[in-house]
Amino acid sequence: MSTGYIRKMRTSLLDGKNVNYEFVLAQDGVEKYLPLNASIGKKITLKSHQVYECLNCQKQGAKSYGQGYCFDCFSKLAECDMCIVKPELCHYDAGTCREPRWAERYCMKPHIVYLANSSGLKVGITREQQIPTRWLDQGAVQALPILKVETRYLSGVMEKALAQVMSDKTNWRELLKNEGSNLNMIEEREKVLPLLKPLIEQYGAEILASDAVSFQYPVSQFPEKIQSIDLDKTPEQSGVLLGIKGQYLIFDNGVLNVRKYTSLKMEINL
Numbered sequence: 001m002s003t004g005y006i007r008k009m010r011t012s013l014l015d016g017k018n019v020n021y022e023f024v025l026a027q028d029g030v031e032k033y034l035p036l037n038a039s040i041g042k043k044i045t046l047k048s049h050q051v052y053e054c055l056n057c058q059k060q061g062a063k064s065y066g067q068g069y070c071f072d073c074f075s076k077l078a079e080c081d082m083c084i085v086k087p088e089l090c091h092y093d094a095g096t097c098r099e100p101r102w103a104e105r106y107c108m109k110p111h112i113v114y115l116a117n118s119s120g121l122k123v124g125i126t127r128e129q130q131i132p133t134r135w136l137d138q139g140a141v142q143a144l145p146i147l148k149v150e151t152r153y154l155s156g157v158m159e160k161a162l163a164q165v166m167s168d169k170t171n172w173r174e175l176l177k178n179e180g181s182n183l184n185m186i187e188e189r190e191k192v193l194p195l196l197k198p199l200i201e202q203y204g205a206e207i208l209a210s211d212a213v214s215f216q217y218p219v220s221q222f223p224e225k226i227q228s229i230d231l232d233k234t235p236e237q238s239g240v241l242l243g244i245k246g247q248y249l250i251f252d253n254g255v256l257n258v259r260k261y262t263s264l265k266m267e268i269n270l
């Protein structure tokens, strides 16, 4: 049995394609990594201690905000601001950024605009260093970087333009239904780049000539009925692990969005 505060699962790629997962529990500044792929087909028990510890200030509480923060930190940290979810709303230039020093390290850096195939074709953005982690966290089966821009704000402008013709979100129910079908990502890129031409010229975006990458998630069986597990309502969860996709654990009796419980104290029995 291991106890600690949940972090999002750690991913890595084996042979450049197969996704390997580790369950992460943090306590007193130390993270423990528990290999998960080997537990597929086995029974796992999770028990919530029903207390969250803020990722920023370590204050404890019965609820968390913005995936792992106390309400105070959620209200004051730049990384919890609306512009992180909607980067086109970046207000750094207006001088009203909650933490300009933080923004200089995370937002005023080159960003990648990509196409991914998660629950279908979508557009997304990420910092270069977050590739391929971002795609694996989303459960994308394919991804293709298409543009590089100077800031998070500019990536948001491009994303918003593409969101007119495709989704910018993943439908988690669709994602967990099946493996997903393959798309011709290069063809999709060629379809959308002309739409972005005026913006690419206006902002001097770099068109990337990357190849598409594809990923295989460790899932032995997809659920017939998708029911989400609520650890706040039902603190103890026990079931056979059928697979892992994105940040979801797929059990024979429901699916658990691990990310939703970031900073929750719990025990896990693998």
Ligand SMILES: [Zn+2]
Pocket (backbone or CB within 6 Å): 054, 055, 056, 057, 058, 059, 069, 070, 071, 072, 073, 074
């Ligand atoms: Zn806090």
